Amino acid sequence: MNVYTSKNIRNVVILGHGGCGKTTLVEGIAYTAGIINRMKSVAEGGTVSDFDKEEIKRKFSIQTTMLPVEWEGVKINFLDTPGFFDFCGEVHEALSVADAAVIVISGKAGVEVGTLKAFEFCKRYNLPSLVFVTDMDDDNANFMKIVNSLKEKYGNVIAPFYLPIYENEKFVGFNNVVKMAGRIFKEDGTFVDSDTISVMDDNLISCRNMLLEAVAETSEEYMEKYFEGEQFTQEEINTALRENVIEGNIIPVLMGSGLMTYGIRMLLYCIRKYLPAPERESSTLIGKFVKTDEPYMADFDEEKPLSAYVFKTLVDPFIGKYSFFKVCSGVVKPDDTLYNASREMDEKIGKLYVFRGKDPIEVSELHAGDIGAVAKLAETKTRDTLTIKSNPIVFEPVHMPIPYTFMRYVAKTKGDEDKISSALHKLMDEDLTLREVNDKENRQTLLFGIGEQQLEVVVSKLLNRYKVEIELIKPKVAYKETIRKKVKVQGKYKKQSGGHGQYGDVHMEFEPSGDLEKPYVFEEKVFGGAVPKNYFPAVEKGIQESCLKGPLAGYPVVGLKATLVDGSYHPVDSSEMAFKMAAITAFKNGVMEAQPVLLEPIMSIKVIVNDTQTGDVMGDLNKRRGRVLGMNPYEDGRQEIIADIPMASLIGYSTVLRSMTGGSGEYSYGFSRYEQMPSDVQSKVLAELEEKEGK
Numbered sequence: 001m002n003v004y005t006s007k008n009i010r011n012v013v014i015l016g017h018g019g020c021g022k023t024t025l026v027e028g029i030a031y032t033a034g035i036i037n038r039m040k041s042v043a044e045g046g047t048v049s050d051f052d053k054e055e056i057k058r059k060f061s062i063q064t065t066m067l068p069v070e071w072e073g074v075k076i077n078f079l080d081t082p083g084f085f086d087f088c089g090e091v092h093e094a095l096s097v098a099d100a101a102v103i104v105i106s107g108k109a110g111v112e113v114g115t116l117k118a119f120e121f122c123k124r125y126n127l128p129s130l131v132f133v134t135d136m137d138d139d140n141a142n143f144m145k146i147v148n149s150l151k152e153k154y155g156n157v158i159a160p161f162y163l164p165i166y167e168n169e170k171f172v173g174f175n176n177v178v179k180m181a182g183r184i185f186k187e188d189g190t191f192v193d194s195d196t197i198s199v200m201d202d203n204l205i206s207c208r209n210m211l212l213e214a215v216a217e218t219s220e221e222y223m224e225k226y227f228e229g230e231q232f233t234q235e236e237i238n239t240a241l242r243e244n245v246i247e248g249n250i251i252p253v254l255m256g257s258g259l260m261t262y263g264i265r266m267l268l269y270c271i272r273k274y275l276p277a278p279e280r281e282s283s284t285l286i287g288k289f290v291k292t293d294e295p296y297m298a299d300f301d302e303e304k305p306l307s308a309y310v311f312k313t314l315v316d317p318f319i320g321k322y323s324f325f326k327v328c329s330g331v332v333k334p335d336d337t338l339y340n341a342s343r344e345m346d347e348k349i350g351k352l353y354v355f356r357g358k359d360p361i362e363v364s365e366l367h368a369g370d371i372g373a374v375a376k377l378a379e380t381k382t383r384d385t386l387t388i389k390s391n392p393i394v395f396e397p398v399h400m401p402i403p404y405t406f407m408r409y410v411a412k413t414k415g416d417e418d419k420i421s422s423a424l425h426k427l428m429d430e431d432l433t434l435r436e437v438n439d440k441e442n443r444q445t446l447l448f449g450i451g452e453q454q455l456e457v458v459v460s461k462l463l464n465r466y467k468v469e470i471e472l473i474k475p476k477v478a479y480k481e482t483i484r485k486k487v488k489v490q491g492k493y494k495k496q497s498g499g500h501g502q503y504g505d506v507h508m509e510f511e512p513s514g515d516l517e518k519p520y521v522f523e524e525k526v527f528g529g530a531v532p533k534n535y536f537p538a539v540e541k542g543i544q545e546s547c548l549k550g551p552l553a554g555y556p557v558v559g560l561k562a563t564l565v566d567g568s569y570h571p572v573d574s575s576e577m578a579f580k581m582a583a584i585t586a587f588k589n590g591v592m593e594a595q596p597v598l599l600e601p602i603m604s605i606k607v608i609v610n611d612t613q614t615g616d617v618m619g620d621l622n623k624r625r626g627r628v629l630g631m632n633p634y635e636d637g638r639q640e641i642i643a644d645i646p647m648a649s650l651i652g653y654s655t656v657l658r659s660m661t662g663g664s665g666e667y668s669y670g671f672s673r674y675e676q677m678p679s680d681v682q683s684k685v686l687a688e689l690e691e692k693e694g695k
Contacts, residue, residue, distance in 0.1 A: 001068065001354060001361055004075040006279045006300045006369035010271055011077045011326070013094045015121060016104035017114025018060060018083030021134040023049045025104055025258035026067055026080045032189055032264045033069045035356065039261075049080040051358040053464055054457055062457060063430075064090040064312060066324070066355040066371065071268045077354075077371045083114050085663055086451035088401055089433035090312075093382070095121055096285070096398035097311045097326040097371060100275035101129040102267070107141030107255070111149045113663040119154065120636075128248045128275060132267055133255040136164045137171040143255055144203050150253065151210060159214035159241070160207040160253040162266060165194075171257060174266075177207045178237060189261035214250045215240045245274040278326075278369030285309055285328055287385065287395035290341055296393050298328035300369040306330030306338065307387040309395045310380055314373075315426045317465055322353070322360070322373045323380050328395065332366045340377075341392035342384040347377050382432055400432045403448040404669060405654040407455055408476065410445075412469035423466035427458060434458060441556065442476040451654050477648045478601055479685070480674055481550035482559040483594035486511035491586025493578050504578030506531065506539055507566035510590040516559045516599065516674050519547040524564040531567040531579070538576035539564050542583025551588045552596040553689055558674070559599075562587070598677045598685060601647040605669040606640055613661050614639050620660065624649035625681075644672060 014022045023042055030048045031039045040046045045056035049065040061082040069076045079094040095101075103118045105111060122129045131150065135141050143164050150158045165173040165182065173184035173194060182194040216226035218240045225232070232240075244250040252270060256263015278300040285298035287307075298307070312324040332338075336349045353360035353373045366372040380386065383397035411417050421436070424447075428434050435448040449455045455472060462468050488509045495502040513521045522540045524531075531539070543562045550557040567582075605626070609617050618628050618641060626645035634640045650669065657665040677685070 001363055002070065002075070003363070003365055003367065004370060005302065005367050007277045008074045009077065009277055009367075009369045010074055010275055011079070011097060011099045011278060011369070011371060012271055012275060013079045013091075013098035013101045013127070014081060014104060015091070015101050015114075015118035016083055017106070017109070017112035017118075018085075020083060020104050020106040020109060020112065020114065021258050022080055022083060022104045023047055023061055025132065025134055025264070026065075026078060028189075028258040028261045028264050029069060029078065029268070030067060032261050032268070033071060035067075035069065039259075041259075048357040054460055057460075058457075060084055062087055062090075063314075064094045065357055068354050068356060068361075068371075069268070072272055074272050075370070076268070076271055079371075084453065085114075085117075085658070086449065086454035086457075088450060089431055091121065092398055092400055093312045093432075095125045095127070097309065098125070098127060099278050099369075100271070101127045102271070103129055103131045105131060105133045105146055107133050107135040107143060107146065108138045109135075110142070110146050111153070113661075116153075116664070122248070126248070128246050130245070130252040130254060130267075130270060130274065131158075132263070133253065134258045134263075136255050137257040137260055137262070139169070141171075144206070147207065147210070147253055150251075154251070156210075156213045156217045157249060157251050158253060159211045159250050161211070161270070162253075162255050162263070163201075163204055163207050164255055171260075171262065174255065174263065175201075175204055177204070177211050178241070179234070180208070185260075185262050189264055191265070211237075214244075218244045218249055242274060246276045285326070285395050287328075287393050290392040290394055298395070300327075301329055302331050302368040304329040304368075305388050305391055306332060306336070307385065307393045307395075308332060308338070310382055310384045310386065311398065313382045313429050315430050319358075319360075320375055321377070321429075322355070322375050323377050323382075324355070324371065324373045325386065326371050327366050327368050328393075329368050331368070332372070334364070338386040339389035339392055340380050340384055341387050341394045343379050345379055346389070347380055347386065349374050350376065381429060401450060402668065403433050403435055403450050404650075404667065405451050405455065406437075406446045406448045406475060406651075407452070407472040408444045408474065409447050409459075409470045409472055412471055416468050419466070420462065420468045420470055423462050423468055424458075426466075427461060439476075439478070442478055444476050446475055447472070451658070452652070474651060477651075479553070479555045479677070480516075480599040481552050481555050481557045481591070481596055482516065482599055482676075483510060483512055483591055483596055485595045487590050487594040488565070489586050489590040489593065491582040491584070491589065493581040493585060495578075496573075501570075501573040502575060502578040502581075503570040503573035504535070504538075504575070504580075504582035505568040506564055506579065506582045506586050508583070508586045508590060509561075509563040509565055510587075510594050511561050511563075513559050513561040519556065519558050520544070520560040520562055522562050522564075526564055526566060531564065531569060532574075535569065535574070535576060535579040536564065538579040539583040541576075542580040543587055545580075546584050546587035550596065551591050553598060553686055555598065557591065560591075598682045599674040600677045600681075602644050602672045602675050603647050603650060603669040604672040605643050605645050605650070605667060607643070607657065607665060607667045608634055608638055608640050609661050609665045611637055611639055613665065614641060616660050617641060617657070617665065618643075620656065621645060624653075625678075645669075646675075646677075 067078040081091045163175040183191040184194040287296045307328045308325040314322045437446040493504045547557040626643045628643045632640045
């Protein structure tokens with residue numbers, strides 16, 4: 001592959017709803033560019049983009065895939081991203097190094113939730129974009145419906161460039177709305193001029209008006225000219241489009257068929273002509289000089305000292321570990337020694353590669369703005385910065401979604417725990433939205449992800465890649481125990497077995513302390529030396545140990561005040577151990593008499609949904625024993641619902657919310673406090689525990 005400088009590079013992320021045709025479009029691009037000789041479908045497997053075993057099995061994208069394409073003097077680095085929301089971490093990684101986006105919409109499915117999210121991403125990352133409406137060969141495709149939906153949602157920035165032509169209900173060509181010229185496709189995806197265009201066609205008139213409105217919006221001069229009924233010259237239209245698509249003020253709408261490779265040449269032409277090179281001023285990568293703390297903006301100047309941002313890691317048991325990076329300044333060459341400013345250590349670069357799907361292609365050098373990969377870096381991880389030691393730079397790490405879905409996992413084979421942990425850490429190096437949490441208090445290991453589908457994929461990868469099996473099961477909730485009333489009890493420990501015996505006797509009062517943050521408060525009010533002072537620490541030790549596992553259901557005890565008020569001792573047989581055991585006995589008896597109750601963790605949750613969905617979501621929260629506290633207006637006409645909800649009710653919530661909102665709902669939560677569990681719920685929890693212990 002040839003070496004390209006920044007001005008001749010386009011880094012383009014492919015976005016869209018799951019199943020909208022992104023992978024098929026990328027396959028069509030690879031075929032059109034001569035990279036592959038035969039297109040494969042997602043159904044049959046083996047496409048350039050979806051090469052992972054899990055992707056082939058499940059028939060959807062799981063990870064971001066690179067596809068560098070050489071086209072008419074430019075190199076276009078396509079980043080094909082997953083559309084399913086569980087794998088949005090991969091999308092954010094790709095967005096962090098992209099300079100523009102292609103938003104893919106299925107002509108038959110229309111504008112979907114993933115489409116709207118794609119537009120949100122472009123806005124958040126300040127990326128210019130164009131829309132490609134695919135599946136125009138489908139009988140149910142409706143191009144104008146999609147264009148009108150986009151226009152209604154986003155206004156005059158929407159500018160249709162092409163309009164499909166049908167003959168005998170077959171997709172055969174397009175009208176060029178910019179040039180007002182007709183084109184007919186040949187079988188190989190190329191096209192020839194045609195006189196098919198009709199200036200009387202209502203859809204063409206509508207599309208032309210949208211295009212002219214978008215041009216008029218770009219300046220006051222053009223706006224005035226438009227309202228006075230003057231016609232724009234072709235040169236004025238071309239200039240306005242070139243300048244404003246790059247700035248994000250105009251979003252072109254293209255169309256075609258990924259399966260038939262119709263429209264792909266127009267797409268490549270528009271990417272080359274209208275989308276920016278990395279050297280555009282509004283770069284998304286911002287950093288700072290380590291030594292001076294001064295800000296640094298990646299300007300992709302190859303004359304400057306080298307800096308690169310690592311945006312993705314691929315760990316494979318067969319091909320090894322690869323770190324994918326974008327060169328932000330300078331030129332990277334094989335065998336360079338770079339400095340990892342994020343971890344303050346040197347890294348030796350070996351061979352340089354660009355990846356085409358799963359295939360690494362060796363290259364001689366990579367210039368500023370380009371994307372490449374290097375194998376087997378010792379300590380470098382995703383979101384690290386590689387630079388030079390004399391003037392180190394650190395780029396701000398890309399924002400990653402916080403995983404809120406969690407399940408408990410257990411090894412299917414005893415003794416595999418270390419192997420599983422090692423394999424999981426390799427998967428976590430690849431996927432930053434995957435987390436393993438050791439919950440010592442409840443003696444369980446939790447796996448956190450964006451959604452349940454992601455966790456299912458992890459289970460499958462562990463088995464197929466690393467030959468270890470885990471099972472996902474319902475997690476234990478971190479309940480706690482406390483008491484509701486004051487009691488006085490005796491605890492006696494007496495044991496005689498030849499020689500010295502064991503004797504300890506305590507009289508204790510147990511009552512609520514009022515502080516659920518602490519397990520216990522210990523006091524003594526012993527008069528007349530009934531219990532010698534040297535045994536007080538042993539009594540407290542017994543209370544301390546007992547609070548770790550309460551007598552009601554085995555959960556930690558909190559909010560307890562224990563007072564030693566009386567007792568007795570034996571001058572020979574009494575010992576610290578005996579008094580500790582006496583305190584443990586008193587604790588068990590006292591807590592069970594003092595109206596023990598379970599406390600449950602209450603989470604503060606925020607749910608962001610469309611205005612029309614608030615009723616359904618609040619109703620569901622109420623069913624889950626949630627208490628809605630209020631609602632705030634959110635951006636884009638959405639609403640933020642704030643509520644308190646038991647943690648137990650959040651297990652599986654991501655799937656339910658996604659189902660209720662079509663995938664548009666988002667939620668986040670954090671710990672708020674512990675509250676007493678309702679008696680009916682407590683009875684159910686205790687019954688489940690009893691049944692489990694019985695088994």
